[in-house]
Amino acid sequence: MDKDNRTTWQETVANKRLRQQSCIPKEWVISLPLDKECKDIRNTVLTCGLLSPRELEITSVSDVGLLLDKLASAEWSAVEVTTAFSKRAIIAHQLTNCLTEIFIEEALERASQLDDFLRQNGRVVGPLHGLPISLKDQFCVSGHESSMGYVSWLHKLAKNDSAVVKLLRASGAIFYVKTNIPQTLMWGETFNNVFGRTLNPYNLSFTPGGSSGGEAALLALHGSVLGVGTDIGGSIRNPAHFCGIYGFKPSANRVPTYGIVNSLDGQDAIASVAGPMSTSLSGIKVFMQAILSARPWRIDPNVINKPWDTDGYALKQYGEGRKLCFGVVWDDGIIKPQPPVMRALHTAKTALEKAGHSVIDWTPHKHAELIANARAVFLADGGADYADALTSGEPLIHSMKPDADPNQVPEFRRPRDPLTAYQLWQLHKQRRELRKEYFEVWERSIDSTDTGRPVDALICPVSPYAAVPHGEKKSAVYTIIWNTLDCPSLVLPITEVNAELDVSVPAHEFRGADDEAVYKLYDPQLFHGLPVGVQIVGYRGEEEATIAIAELVEAALKASI
Incomplete structure (x- = not known):
């Protein structure tokens, strides 16, 4: 890369950052914490002095259903709710660098229109009337950039809203910010x-x-209560787990993805899916209900014609939820979970049994093969997709470590030959057979339950650890498996790391380098206070039932406290 070319992309970045900063009202700039030892900055949102008591009250609401009720009754106007969350989002950005695009004036104009409509007609525009919703940078909003962190994609303004944005807008949602992502997404x-x-x-x-x-950090600071992310290997669920929020990965082709920008675009064998991230389980439900009730297959031809399934949500095929049987994945045999994750699983198990449900151990079936298949599919192009997006001269990022040597290239980033069409077809055939085997195992679990049905849902780690220091994320083995199998998966926050309860355990026989690294990474004091969640995994295509089951799990957890 010659000097002039390098300067060009760096100048483009500098210009974009200035443009981003200009979208922040000067009166919303806060004094950042001076205490360099202060790592947990959640309280700064409350103490920085920018939010009024009324705005603090509004943005402290976690229950999306409650917030929608207050908007529909006009107890809170869309303008004041949008202003409050916009302010809080800007505070969150100054603390965590979570935003990409900021368009608050546009949001307030939309909020004013919605307030006028409610006042004049005595009814809401739709089920999400007046609710500010944040968007991962991939989602296109007409007139704004969706650079996805690529320099070469800057200055390209979206001509149309992405399909899911159109549906949310028609339901009354307000868009005000978009959120940060990694280069390449992967x-x-x-x-x-x-x-x-x-x-x-x-x-x-x-x-x-x-x-x-970016979505997860924003939601954790209540700069949003409902956002939209995407997931192809854990991209909704791991951030939800790391930041103590709710995240839902539906099965492919239920929530529209048409019109988003993406990496590996056109790779549909293991599809990237869109799904909600929220501060409450009610947020997950209202998002899915609004989208699936809006006939999304009419604007995205890949979406299946299946509206919100009332019977599915009522658990008609699951004994109406009176007594369920769960399978727990304690260990996938690839990477052993750290102590806080194991405690979260035990907490969920104990609560469910106390509530009258049964819980059995689940033996993972060929997880390593399923994960290897997905990785091979994602790497099949030999890196052509990434190269095509790096025409500005910016370098491909090889490590997430802050002090990484840019010249040190890990194995998975090294040049490789792309697979032939025939080789890719063999991977598709292998995945098809592996899926068939896995669901046969699931069906045979009827022999181990006491309900007369196969296991109703699985409970498993989201990751083998809570959040990790920058650059230390090792694997997505506990999430990518459900993308390969195309199962809906919902993350519930359970607990936080407790140095006294989650003590280190003796070393086990390591299964590989990643397993050893994960074991050695754990330090109870270092991880103390970080959130820990679990995944509730449902049967393929049964999103409504998975949400309802997650509600039963959360109710059991609350009742057991």
Whole structure:
């Protein structure tokens, strides 16, 4: 790369950052904490002095359903709710660097129109009337950039809204910010050359995960209560787990993805899916209900014609939820979970049994083969997709570590020959057979349950650890498996790392380098206070039932406290 070319992309980035900064009202700039030892900055949002008591009250609401009720009754106007969350989002950005695009004036204009409509007609525009919704940078909003962290994609204004944005807008949603992602998206952390690194509000030295890391950091600080992310290997679920929020990966082709910008675009064998991230389980439900009730297959031809399934949500095929049987994945045999993750699983198991449900151990079936298949599919192009997006001269990022040597290239980033069409077809055939085997195992679990049905849902780790220091994310083995199998998966926050309860355990026989690294990474004091969640995994295509089952799990957890 010659000097002039390098200067060109760097100047483009500098210009974009100035443009981004100009979108922040000067009166909303806060004094950042001076205490360099302060890693947990969540309280700064409350103490910085920018938010009025009324705005603090509005943005402290976690329950999306409650917020929608207050908007529909006009107790809170769309303008004041949008102003409050816009302010809080800007505070969150100054603390964690979570935003990409900011368009608050446009949002307030839309909010004013919605207030006028409610006042004049006595009814809401739709089920999401007046609700500010944040968007991962991939989602196109007409007139704004969706650079996805690539320098060469800057200055390209979207001509149309993405399909999901159209549906949300028609339902009454208000868009005000978009959130940060990693370069190429295919990372479990969030850093790119355009916007830089996003930090975890629980500990600034730790990652919020990726690729929907900006969304997770924003939601953790209540700069939003409902956002939209994408997931192809854990990109919704790992950030939700790392930041103590809710995240839902539906099965492919239920939520529209048409019109988003993407990496590996055109790779549909293991599809990238769109899904909600929220501060509450009600947020997950209202998003899915609004989208699936809006006939999304009419604007995205890949979406299946299946509206919101009322019977599915009522668990008609699951004994109406009176007694369920769960399978727990304690260990996938690839990477052993750290102590806080094991405690979260035990907490869920105990609560469910106390509530009258049964819980059995689940033996993973060929998880390593399923994961290897997905990785081979993702790498099949030999790196052509990334190269095509790096025409500005910006370098391909090889590591998420802050002090990484840019010249050190890990194995998975080294040049490789692309697979032939025939070789790719063989991977598709293998995945088809592996899926068939896995669901046969699931069906045979009827022999081990006491309900007369196969296991109703699985409970498993989201990751073998809580959030990790920047650059230390090792693997997505506990999430990518459900992308390969195309199962809906919902993350529930369970607990936080407790140094006294989650003590280190003796070393086990390591299964490989990643397993050893994960074991050695754990330090109870270092990880203390970080959130820990679990995944609730449902049967393929049964999103409504998975949400309802997650609600039962959360109710059991609350009742057991």
